Amino acid sequence: MSNAAASVAASGKAPTVLLEVENVSLRFGGVKAIRDVSFEIRKGEVLAIIGPNGAGKTSMLNCINGFYHPQDGHITYKGERRARMRPYEAASRGIARTFQNVALFQGLSALDNIMVGRNLKMRRSFAWQALRLGPALREEVEHRAFVEKIIEFLEIQSIRKAPAGTLPYGLQKRVELARALAMEPDLLLLDEPMAGMNLEEKEDMCRFILDVNKQYGTTIALIEHDMGVVMDLSDRVIVLDYGRKIADGIPDQVKRDRHVIDAYLGIAD
Amino acid sequence: MIADASRERLDTFPRLVLHHAAKRGRKIAMRHKDLGLWQSWSWLELAANMRAYAAGLSLIGLRRGEAVAIIGSNRPRLYWTFLAAQALGAIPVPVYADAIADELGYVLDDAGCVVAVVEDQEQVDKILSLEGRVPKLRHLLYDEPKGLSDYDPKSLTPISDVIARGRTRLAADADFSRGLEASIAAGKAEDISVILYTSGTTGRPKGVSIASGRAIAAAASTVAFDKLTDDDVALSYLPLAWVGDHYLNFAQSMVAGFCIACPESTETVQQDLKEIGPSFYFAPPRVFENLLTRITIRMQDAGGFQRFLFDTFMGIARRCGEAILEGRDVPLHAKLLYALGELLVYAPLKNALGFSKIRIAYTAGEAIGPELFSFYRSLGLNLKQLYGQTEAFLYVTCQSDGKIEPDAVGPAAPQVDIRIAENGEVQFRSPGMFVAYHNLPEKTAEAMTSDGYVRTGDAGFFNAAGQLKIIDRAKDVGRLKSGAFFAPKYIENKLKFFPNIKEAVAFGxxxxxxxxxxxxxxxxxxxxxxxxxxxxxSHKELAALPQVYDMLAADVAEVNRSLSLEPEMAQAQVARFIILPKELDADDGELTRTQKVRRGYIAERYATLVRALYDGSSEATISIEITFEDGRRGELAGRLAIRDAQLFPVPAREKVA
Known part of the structure; x- marks a missing residue:
């Protein structure tokens, strides 16, 4: 049982499931990327998805945010079983994500990149926005105020106006996280948020992820390789290997799991 | 202003605020960039907030004579804390925000602080870690709520709550409100208005007690000297706990009624400077040094045409810029060329640096290189030097507009009386001079002469133009075995003027x-x-490269050449040097919090290196413990090369025929 689940159970309520993955399989031609995987993401938790290279972690995130469509199985989000959700729909229903390789608009400023995250929240039409008049301007001011809160939260005031492409990698990752947060997501998917960072940047990022989870109550599912980070950060861990789920539980449990040790150390049983 | 002072008793800071609120209520007193926007408070709003905050503090039990610690960066609410505490007759004690918990604990305990007002979670954590070591501390207040949601609300209170409670009570209770006015009226010129802890090059920091009336008299004299008015603006980015910020920004603003702008964060100072365009500016030489280094690097990467423009017009500025700034006679064609340069190079450059509107700029703390100094002055920046001390509540000497020498610090500041003692030590009496070191009567007695002068501990002399020239700390000036003069700081400063050398420590x-x-x-x-x-x-690898040694050897040779030209200093040429694999760091105790080198400690810590420098070896081993920013410790070990430097012949003293 997870920490989150334990605390919820103690308070006498069953954990609310935000997203449920049931027997999902994904194939690319003959390659089976995901095989019959089931798990749930509970409201308010930090869930880590780990596994060796090619285990199907990123594919799993891609299924969740509607980029891939699994051939078998179902994904239920906010109690609603969905047929074929597109990324756009997923985003408008509160699923935000960051990418393994930073995917920012290199030529835009950090601020503009983050403002892009507010786009789905803007109600005025493209024409209004292009004219920057009256209601569209007022709306932009509101969104800018919201974005400024995120900028302060992630401590990136000093790079507000800097073109994203000129920023060091660690900061680009932070801007990407800011853009995802600007969507006010219910579910935040982070694909290797700490890849390629040095120790200090990792520690900063860890702190920000925990703060996001605590302060905004955002549910987070993340993929990460650094086991130290995973164990510190997550309430629950899911382990994938060759597209199959081989473990699911609290970090301490998973760390001691025979299958997990074998998968990571490459010993056949 | 000074005439007013006698009638209105403008000798406490809270009364000054009320005076400005009455006289220039709608003018902006403070700005702060928050959430990307410049928020502002007029003098009226500042006065209202001061009253409400003071009321709130009295509700949580702060009483006259008690001390309030203030820890954090330059934020309006922290500045208000000074005023609110003073309004109740309590004593604000600002502490350096980068002080480690241990140092913080010492100051809080020494000053007997009952309330600590801090900026954010980082400082809250430090205070909470002091559990049990600061028995007098009753309340912990914070400004920035971020990251504090999980903390026990019983142990901390947001400043905004204290202010809100005070405001409500003031509105509801007329007696209470009258009591607060009475408390403000009861403040006396002799009251201690602040205790400033000196960073301490040796031993524990000392609390320098400054009296309210003296502080205001000192600030009034320099406000008049530099003709500061309520139209001026300063960006307060210097450490809140440093006399420089408390005097130049806080005290002068309170006297002149000008606006202080607080930056968004320490990382955004450069951008905020550009947005605010201050008219009064202070920066230690290293800031000017860093800016010039950055400009030089940027120009090296710029296109050919831009470089040509820059070099050409900087040449013109070098030749006639300072003369124009000082209003001396300059040929017409030079004036025209300079005007063109202003259009094409100087104005855009100053704008990029945020220097466009600066009327008066000061630098102090360390010697500034003549070329560096001239560079900024030739751009039309009225950069001057001052010499000061916490014990003087800053000013001892300062240069007046137009009378500038790069290697001197000016004549005595207004109403300051200076004399040079027999051992070369500079001693002064000044309007702002301190009352005592807190809790240290013996130290106070040591620092004062029997006839009421303060010993600065600095050695210096007045040059031909009547400007004071500081050579070194009086106790640091030593002699070589030959009996020749050895002024380490003098040599170090010459070395540090080279862009490749960040810090130098001389032994001899x-x-x-x-x-x-x-x-x-x-x-x-x-x-x-x-x-x-x-x-x-890494730094370590770069510092050890033979090419880097070659470059620095050339710099050292140049210093030796210039030393050889000065009869008193010629024997003190640098014979051998070594490059450290790490930056000297305040966290390792190698620098003070104001970034001055602690020579004695460095000699101890790097004893193996110093020994090798003198025993003729070509290599030295190093093995030291280093402290990381988060307080963890590590070890740094390795072998370092030692170089012999080129020496220049000592000119024979001219014999009297």
Whole structure:
């Protein structure tokens, strides 16, 4: 049982499931990327998805945010079983994500990149926005105020106006996280948020992820390789290997799991 | 202003605020960039907030004579804390925000603080870690709520709550409100208005008690001297706990009624400077140094035409810029060329630096290189030097507009009385001079002469133009075995004027010759390495490169050449030097919090290096413990090369025929 689940159970309520993955399989031609995987993401938790290279972690995130469509199985989000959700729909229903390789608009400023995250929240039409008049301007001011809160939260005031492409990698990752947060997501998917960072940047990022989870109550599912980070950060861990789920539980449990040790150390049983 | 003072008793800061609220209520007193926007408070709003905050503090039990610690960066609510505490007759005690918990604990305990007002979670954590070591502390207040949601609300209170409670009570209870006015009226000129802890090059920090009336008299004299008015603006980015910020920004603003703008964060100061365009500016020499290094690097990367423009017009500025600034006679064609340069180069450059509107700029703390000084002055920046001390509540000497010498610090500041003691020590009496070191009567007695002068501990002399020239700390000036004069700081400063050298520490007292430990400037040497395709993995690797040693050897030779030209200093040429694998750091105790080198401690810590510098070896081993920013410790070990430097012949003293 997870920490989150334990605390919820103690308070006498069953954990609310935000997203449920049931027997999902994904194939690319003959390659089976995901095989019959089931798990749930509970409201308010930090869930880590780990596994060796090619285990199907990123594919799993891609299924969740509607980029891939699994051939078998179902994904239920906010109690609603969905047929074929597109990324756009997923985003408008509160699923935000960051990418393994930073995917920012290199030529835009950090601020503009983050403002892009507010786009789905803007109600005025493209024409209004292009004219920057009256209601569209007022709306932009509101969104800018919201974005400024995120900028302060992630401590990136000093790079507000800097073109994203000129920023060091660690900061680009932070801007990407800011853009995802600007969507006010219910579910935040982070694909290797700490890849390629040095120790200090990792520690900063860890702190920000925990703060996001605590302060905004955002549910987070993340993929990460650094086991130290995973164990510190997550309430629950899911382990994938060759597209199959081989473990699911609290970090301490998973760390001691025979299958997990074998998968990571490459010993056949 | 001063005439007013006698009638209105403008000798406490809270009364000054009320005076400005009455006289220039709608003018902006403070700004702060928050959430990307410049928020502002007029003098009226400042006065209202001061009253409400003071009321709130009295509700949580703060009483006259008690001390309030203030820890954090320059934020309006922290500045208000000074005023609110003073309104109740309590004593604000600002502490450096980067002080480690241990140092913080010492100051809080020494000053007997009952309330601590801090900026954010970082400082809250430090205070909470002091559990049990600061028994008098009753309340912890904070400004920035971020990251504090999980903390026990019983142990901390947001400043905004205290202010809100005070405001409500003031509105509801007329007696209470009258009591607060009475408390403000009861403040006396002799009251201690602040205790400033000096960073302490040796031993524990000392609390310098400043009296309210003296502080205001000092600030009034320099406000008049520099003709500061309520139209001026200053960006307050200097450490809140430093006399420089408390005097130049806080005290002068309270006297002149000008606006202080608080930056958004420490990282955004450069941008905020540009947005605010201050008219009064202070920066230590290293800031000017860093800016020039950055400009130089940027120009090296610029296109050919831009470089040509820059070089041409900087040449013109060098030739006639300072003369124009000082209003001396300049040929017409030079004036025209300078005007063109202003249009094409100087104005855009000043704008990029945020210097466009500066009317008066000061630098102090360390010696500034003549070329560096001239560079900024030739752009039309009225940069002057001052010499000051916490014990003087800053000013001892300062240069007046137009009478500038790069290697001197000016004549005595207004109403300051200076004399040079027999051992060369500078002593002064000044309007702002301190009352005592808190809790240290013996130290106070040591610092004062029997006839009421303060000993600065600095050695210096007045030059031909009547400007004071500081050579070194009086106690640091030593002699070589030959009996020749050894002024370490003088040598170090000459070395530090080279862009590749960030820090230098010279040894030589009671030795045969002078040696030196150097720090490379990572940004300058790093840029050089990049231009020359030299790969390095760390500061340590870069510092150990033979090419880097060659470059610094050339710099040291140049210093020796210039030393050889001065009869008193010629024997103190640097014979051997070594480059340190790490930057000298306040966290390791190698620098003070104001970034001054602690020579004695460095000599101890790097004893193996100093020994090798004097025993003729060509290498030295180093093995030291270092402290990381988060307080963890590590070890730094390795072998370092030692170089002999080129020496220049000592000119024979001219014999009297």
């Amino acid at each position: 007292d009671q030795r045969e010759f002078v040696t030196c430990v150097l720090n490379i400037d990572l940004s300058a040497v790093g840029a050089w390495a990049e231009r020359n395709n030299i790969v390095y993995g």
